[in-house]
Each structure stands twice: as structure tokens, then as C-alpha cells.
Amino acid sequence: MDSNEEEQKIPVSQRPEWADVKPVPQDDGPRPVVPIAYTEEFRETMDYFRAVYVSDERSPRSLQLTSEAIHLNPGNYTVWHFRRAVLEALNADLHEELDFVENVAKENSKNYQIWHHRRWLAEKLGTGAIVKELEFTKNILSLDAKNYHAWSHRQWVLKALGGWEDELEYCHQLLTDDVFNNSAWNQRYFVVTGSPLLGGLDAMRDSEVDYTIEAIIAHPENESPWRYLRGLYKQDMKTWANDPRISSLCLKVLSTKTRCIFALSTLLDLICSGFQPGPEFKAAVDDLQASDTGPSDSGLGETICSVLERIDPLRVNYWTWRKSHLPSVTV
Amino acid sequence: MVLYLSYSFSHLALLGYKTRVIGKMMELVSEKHVKYILSVEKYFCLRRRIVFESLVMEHLRMNGAYWGLTTLDLLGKLQVVNQDEVISWIMECQHESGGFGGNVGHDPHVLYTLSAVQVLALFDKLDLLDIDKNEDGSFSGDIWGEVDTRFSCIAICCLSLLRRLDKIDVENAVNYIVSCKNLDGGFGCTPGGESHAGQIFCCVGALAIMGSLHHVDKDLLGWWLCERQVKSGGLNGRPEKLPDVRYLSATHGLSLLQYPGVKAIDPAHALPVDVVNRILIGLYQKGISPRYRPTCEADLSFPNLR
Numbered sequence: 001m002d003s004n005e006e007e008q009k010i011p012v013s014q015r016p017e018w019a020d021v022k023p024v025p026q027d028d029g030p031r032p033v034v035p036i037a038y039t040e041e042f043r044e045t046m047d048y049f050r051a052v053y054v055s056d057e058r059s060p061r062s063l064q065l066t067s068e069a070i071h072l073n074p075g076n077y078t079v080w081h082f083r084r085a086v087l088e089a090l091n092a093d094l095h096e097e098l099d100f101v102e103n104v105a106k107e108n109s110k111n112y113q114i115w116h117h118r119r120w121l122a123e124k125l126g127t128g129a130i131v132k133e134l135e136f137t138k139n140i141l142s143l144d145a146k147n148y149h150a151w152s153h154r155q156w157v158l159k160a161l162g163g164w165e166d167e168l169e170y171c172h173q174l175l176t177d178d179v180f181n182n183s184a185w186n187q188r189y190f191v192v193t194g195s196p197l198l199g200g201l202d203a204m205r206d207s208e209v210d211y212t213i214e215a216i217i218a219h220p221e222n223e224s225p226w227r228y229l230r231g232l233y234k235q236d237m238k239t240w241a242n243d244p245r246i247s248s249l250c251l252k253v254l255s256t257k258t259r260c261i262f263a264l265s266t267l268l269d270l271i272c273s274g275f276q277p278g279p280e281f282k283a284a285v286d287d288l289q290a291s292d293t294g295p296s297d298s299g300l301g302e303t304i305c306s307v308l309e310r311i312d313p314l315r316v317n318y319w320t321w322r323k324s325h326l327p328s329v330t331v
Numbered sequence: 332m333v334l335y336l337s338y339s340f341s342h343l344a345l346l347g348y349k350t351r352v353i354g355k356m357m358e359l360v361s362e363k364h365v366k367y368i369l370s371v372e373k374y375f376c377l378r379r380r381i382v383f384e385s386l387v388m389e390h391l392r393m394n395g396a397y398w399g400l401t402t403l404d405l406l407g408k409l410q411v412v413n414q415d416e417v418i419s420w421i422m423e424c425q426h427e428s429g430g431f432g433g434n435v436g437h438d439p440h441v442l443y444t445l446s447a448v449q450v451l452a453l454f455d456k457l458d459l460l461d462i463d464k465n466e467d468g469s470f471s472g473d474i475w476g477e478v479d480t481r482f483s484c485i486a487i488c489c490l491s492l493l494r495r496l497d498k499i500d501v502e503n504a505v506n507y508i509v510s511c512k513n514l515d516g517g518f519g520c521t522p523g524g525e526s527h528a529g530q531i532f533c534c535v536g537a538l539a540i541m542g543s544l545h546h547v548d549k550d551l552l553g554w555w556l557c558e559r560q561v562k563s564g565g566l567n568g569r570p571e572k573l574p575d576v577r578y579l580s581a582t583h584g585l586s587l588l589q590y591p592g593v594k595a596i597d598p599a600h601a602l603p604v605d606v607v608n609r610i611l612i613g614l615y616q617k618g619i620s621p622r623y624r625p626t627c628e629a630d631l632s633f634p635n636l637r
Contacts, residue, residue, distance in 0.1 A: 033420040078438045146572065148520070148527060155523050182570040186525040189514055194523065223558060223570040231514025265554075318557045 011041065012048045012068075017061060023047035024054055042072050053082055058089035067100070074104055080113045084120060094121050098132055102139075109140050115149045122157060130163040138170070145174055146183045155190060164195040179215055185224040189231055205232050213249050221259040226266060241273035247281075254284040261312050264288075268304045272327055301326040392434040393424060397446035404453050404603050405596060414454055421447050422459065429460075445485040448492050452606050457493065479520045480511050484533030488600055491540045492610055505543045508534045516551030528559060528568040539599040 012018050025047050028035055038046075049069045052062045066083040069076060087097060098121055105114050118136070122129040137154040140147055158164055168191050174184035192204045209232060215225045229249075233240035240246060247270055253263035264285070271277060282300050288307050298306070305323035309316050396417065403409045424431045424447065430439025431447035451457050483504060490496045510522045511534060517526025518534035531552070538544050559566040565574025597607040 029420060029423045031416060031419070033416050076437075077440065078432075081438065146569070148525065152520060152524055155521070159523075180571040182572075183525050186513070186519075186523075190523045227515045227555075227570075234514070314560050314562070315557050318554070 012044055012065070018048060021048060021051050024050035026050070045069055045072055049079060049082075053078070056085075058086045060090065062086050063090065063092070070104060074108045074111050075113060077113050077116075080117050084117070094125055095132075097121055098125075098129075098136070102136060105136075105140065109144065109147055110149055112149070115153055118153060119156060122161065127161050130157060130161045133157040133161070134163050141174070145178060145181050148183075151183050151187060155187075158190075159194065164191065164197050167191045167195065168198070175215070179219055180222055180224065182224045185228050189228060192232075201232070201234065208232050209243075209245055213245060216249060216262075217252065219259075220253040220256070220263060221261070223262065226262045230266075230269075237273045241270045241275040246270065247275060247277070251281060251284055254281075254288065257288060260288060261308065264304050264308055264311075268301060268308075268322065271301050271304075299326070393421070393431060393443040393446040393450075394433065396421070397449050400450055400453055401602060404606070409453060417450070418454060418456055418459070421450060442481075442485060445489045448489050449600075449602055452492050452602060452610060455606075455609065457610070460493070480508060480518060480530055480537075481520065481533045483508055484537040487537045487540050492600065492602075492607075494610070496541070501541050505538065505541055505546065508537055509546050512546070512548075515555050516548040517555050525569060526555065528556070528566070531556070536599040536601070 013023065023044065026043075045065070045068050049065055052059075052065060063083065063086045066079050066086065069079045070083070073079075086092075087094070098118075101114055101118050101121065105111075105118075108114055118133075122133050134154065134157060137150045137157070140150040141154075144150075158167065168188070171184050171188040171191060174181055175188070178184070188208075192198060192208055193201045198204055209229065212225045212229045212232070216222065216229070219225075229246065230240060233243075246266070250263045250267040250270070254260055254267070267275075267277070267281065267285075277300055282303075285300060285303050285307060288311070289303070290310060293306075302323055305319045305326075308319040309323075312319065400409065400412065400417070403411065421431070424434060424437070424443070426432065426439040431444045432439050433443040437443075448457070448460070451459060486499075487496070487504060490498060508518065511518045511520070511524065511530070513519060513524075513526045515526050518531050519525050519527060520530050524530070535544070535547060535552075538546055558570065559568070561567060561574055563574060567574050595604040596602070597604050600607045
């Protein structure tokens, strides 16, 4: 990039190789509405870009100019589009282009145009791009493990091109780094349900339930694994409600008397889905009541809601609403 | 936080949940907000300084116009801008295809087309558009094909405002959005994509416009959205992410909370209720299609608890 950086310092209008081109100024109309105060460099670069865009010149110098325009404003989708047209016309080395994108992405990892361009490149390169794309997204995710664009692109690569072999292990690594990473949990679900190598959700459910329960016990305040656990049963709430591992997990967390909010809400959902709790559940929930609360005849569902109203005050309205929508027969 | 505040309240409003902000409500100083919006636009030309932000945002000027102008309308101050100048600039951004670019000289894109249509709707100037021009109904962002549920929402919202929803295969559009529904009841940008408040806003809004909210697991999603509020009172867009502040969206959120001095907003079309009703309610009353039913009845801007 060094020689290009050198070139960038010389204004385009002063470069001999551009002497034959008449720059096209921006036309904001007769009475521009709040015109932007462009820098001279920006204005001039874009004036020359407009010239080659209008004349549809798909040449190496056009390619170089789009690089400069992109560095000035990576969000200009017109420039990206024209760059793709030029790359095709020149039959350019798309592997080199991957490097160009990687460079721009370092400073603009949440820019939509970059990711779209990357996808276009990967589509063109096909399965030959799998390794590089998984490596690229891994690099971006190492800087921001929740970058939505990186995850979307990675999912697309897996579905369209393949490369599932190490994905579950990758999710595990990320969760080891940060078990609260919701994106990693989401990816895990994506792999478990979508990988052609694992047998599907039904085949994976048991081992995943065990994995998730272990994660929950370590951090019961972690929202993601609780949702993941529920997701493993997809829409089969009856099976979920009657799986003794789920209710035992709730009881175990409740017995610790700390970080119980999700355990309580899950128990509430189990009851609403038909689970019949034994007396040990009522005892565990009663233990969480405020010390000044007398004995009550309320059903367990109501008691759970009351406890949640107190210990999760941010959502007091929600728990009040849940209390008013309990099934008519609760223990 | 403010952007996600707006998104979350919009979703909850669409699902029929009551919302309440915990904490002391401060008085809204509308005049200062109006002054700020107008000054942001004037700042760059008066100061003639190199402002990086203006360079990297010049391609999305159309979105900026939508956010600023809708906010002004919600505060009852749309008249402070020169309507003719704005409209004339918008029409300069229109292309042969009928689509609008983000600014003069930029290629058409569905993102900016919606903003343009919304701004024209605010000024009641939809008649300036040749609505029967080609509308291919695809949900890529532009003719070169980036796919995302944001574009589904945008296209559907746009078509609804232009009263042309019958141009597309609505069932197909609904099915695609439903395929983006996740284990937590939320929606991502593509099938399998992580649930995200912004994407949820788009998907739920699109389903609402298409009369297909029954596909949403309201209880599951409602709870997910409630969990977005964190100790500080702000809202995040995904679990374990930080709350996010976006100034102008506060007004949308406050509108849904029926804040005094702020007009009611239709959360699905992201425009004031009176603007949406002006466009759609005539069709509903004529019994043209239940799909054209306004997503906000006159008194629905503050929905009750189920």
C-alpha cells in the first residue's frame, strides 16, 4: 500500500496520468439544502470518481481511484458497486481483493458495504474461500466477539460454502472466554440445528442440555443459557416442562438463594406449561420470601410472582401482569 | 439506549403491552430539541470546518432528513423548515427506476427510498410520486442484492404508505420474516441470525403492517424485550450488551409513552399517527383491504395491559 499512500498525497488533478480526464463536480441543484463542507481532497477525488463513473471507465486507474474514494468514505455504496464492476472487467485477482477488504475492515468492522463486498467476493471464489472467510471473521470476532456483521457473514459462509467441522469447538472456545456472550450461544444453536455433521437437534439435545446446565450452575444470572435451554426443546413445551433435569436445575439454583431470577421465572414457566411441583419447590420459594411475609394460601405461581416483584423491581409491572395470567389451577 | 428505548417501546406497543419508565420523568424542553436539530444542519456550512462525520454521512443525508423532520413533526414544529427546499432536494435524489439515493448523485437504495417516501408523507406530498412506475417488489437493498430483514420492513412500509402492498407476494414475505424467528422469540437479520432489538423492530413492524402479528410469540418476545432494560434504566439491543444512546429516537419513545407535548406515533410506519391515518384510513373505511388497516387506531397510541 506504500506507493499508493504516496500517490494519495499528490492531488489527483496534479497526476499526469489523469491529465486527460475532466473532473465532474457534484451537482447539488440550484439551491442546495445544507451543503456539506467537503475537504479539498475529498471533493477532488470524488469529482474524478464521478468522471470515470459517468464514462464507465473500467481501468486500473479507476480501480486505484475507488480505493482512495473508499478510504475517504467507506460507506459510499456507489463507489463499492463501481469497484466490483471494474474488478470484473479487469478479471482481477480476487484473493488480493480479500486483502484490500481486510485492511479497510480493520477500521470499519461495522460498515455494511464492506461486508456485502466481502460476500460478493466469497460467492465468486466459492469453496476456495472457506478457510480465508472463517479466518477473517475469527479475526474480527477476536476484536469484538459480538460483531453482528461478522456473525452474519460467518453463518452465510457455513450455509453456502461449508466448513462446519470445527464450528462447535469454536463456539465452546468463545464461551470459555466469555460465557455471557449471547452471540456465541446463538451460534451454538445455529451449529447444533444446522450442521450436516452433527445429526440435528434431536440427536444433540441430551448432550447440549448437560452442557447448558453446567454453564447455568456456574452463572445462574446468565440470561443466554436459560433461553438456550428452552430453545433446545423448540416448541415442545410439554417435554421441556416434564424433563426432570430442568426442574431439578431450578431447585438447585433456588437453594443457593442467590442470583435466582431466571430460576424463578423458569419455574413459573414450567408450572404454566403443566409441571406439577413437589413440596420441596414450595419450600425453596418460601425461603426467598421477605422475612416479614406471613404464611399464605397462594398457589406457588402467585408466590413466585410476588418474590419476583420484589427482587426484580425493574420488571415489577411484568411480574404483576404474569400474576394476573396464571393458569386457573396451580399448586 | 435511546435508539433501543424507541425500538423496545415500539415492539411492546405493537404487541399490546403497557410500558412504563421507572424513575423520575423530566420535563421535555422541546424548544431546545428543535434548535439542536436545525443547528446540526447549519453547523457544517457556517463553520466551513473539516468535519469527518459530515463526510462519512453524506451518503445517508436522506435518513438524517427523516429522523430530524419526523422529530420536528412529533414536537409539532415541522413548519420551521422550508418545505419547498426540502422537497425539491428530495426529488433531485430520485432516479429513473423510481428509487431514491441517500443524497444527490447517489444510487437508489431501498433504505433511502423509504426515508424519502416517509418525508413526503409528512408533508402530504405523496402525489409528487409516479406510484405506478416499476416496483419489482424484491427485498434486496438495491439492484445488486444485499439481503436483510431490514429491507423487508422498509419495502413493506414503503409499499404500505404508497398503498401498493398488493404488488408483492405478501405470504412469501411473511414466511421469510418468520424464518428469521429465533429460539428466544426474537428476530435476526437473516435465518439463524442473533435476535437484535433493531431487527425485531423491523420484523414485528413488517408483520404488523401485513396483518400477521399472530406469528409472533408475544409472551416470549415480550419477556425478551422486558429483559432489555438494565440497572441504569437504559435498554440494550441484545443480552449482556451495553445500553445505547441515540438522541433523536428519544422522541419516538416518548411519543409511545404519551409524553405531554409529543404527538402520537404509529410504531409500525414510524410516522405520526395523523400522517398514517391520512394515508390509510380512507382505504380501510372503504373496506378495500384489512391489510390496509392502520396499525394505530385513534386511541391505540398507549396500549393497555392485556
